[in-house]
């Protein structure tokens with residue numbers, strides 16, 4: 001793990017939360033992106049070397065919709081930047097962590113992503129992110 005890539009925050013209204021976080025952080029978000037595969041619309045703020053990722057569900061079956069339905073808005077996951085996601089998945093599997101998708105999938109912000117089940121990480125949903133190679 002090289003650094004915290006982003007903190008994912010589940011929100012019900014992306015536009016309203018963009019305004020709130022722009023006031024909070026004193027800066028505008030630098031991109032919005034929908035990831036249909038995940039059923040999310042995202043918005044990113046750069047804070048030093050780390051990002052805040054706001055996530056709104058685009059469909060009822062999305063993980064974000066289910067999370068908000070159960071727990072309300074709030075911190076949803078922590079994402080770590082990794083050099084080699086396949087190697088990291090193999091290492092973590094060997095360490096006994098539960099990998100939710102062994103094959104990396106399309107993430108936002110030009111990433112390949114893998115998730116670990118929160119029950120194997122002290123109740124914290126963990127995402128691994130590798131920058132897609134050009």
Ligand SMILES: CC[C@H](C(=O)O)C(=O)SCCNC(=O)CCNC(=O)[C@H](O)C(C)(C)COP(=O)(O)OP(=O)(O)OC[C@H]1O[C@@H](n2cnc3c(N)ncnc32)[C@H](O)[C@@H]1OP(=O)(O)O
Pocket residue numbers: 008035038040042053055063064066067070076077079100106107108109111113115117118119123124125127
């Ligand atoms: C990829 C685009 C973008 C990016 O950065 O590029 C994203 O970050 S997309 C983010 C949204 N996508 C995901 O979260 C994908 C991975 N998540 C999942 O596969 C599910 O959400 C899963 C497996 C974590 C939970 O799904 P499930 O259907 O099992 O929901 P339950 O409510 O039944 O949860 C079971 C159990 O886990 C606890 N839980 C659920 N979500 C979280 C969470 N975010 N953090 C911590 N714990 C979580 C939930 O409370 C249940 O625990 P229990 O003790 O049984 O109540």
Ligand SMILES: [Co+2]
Pocket residue numbers: 006008053077079127
């Ligand atoms: Co994320």
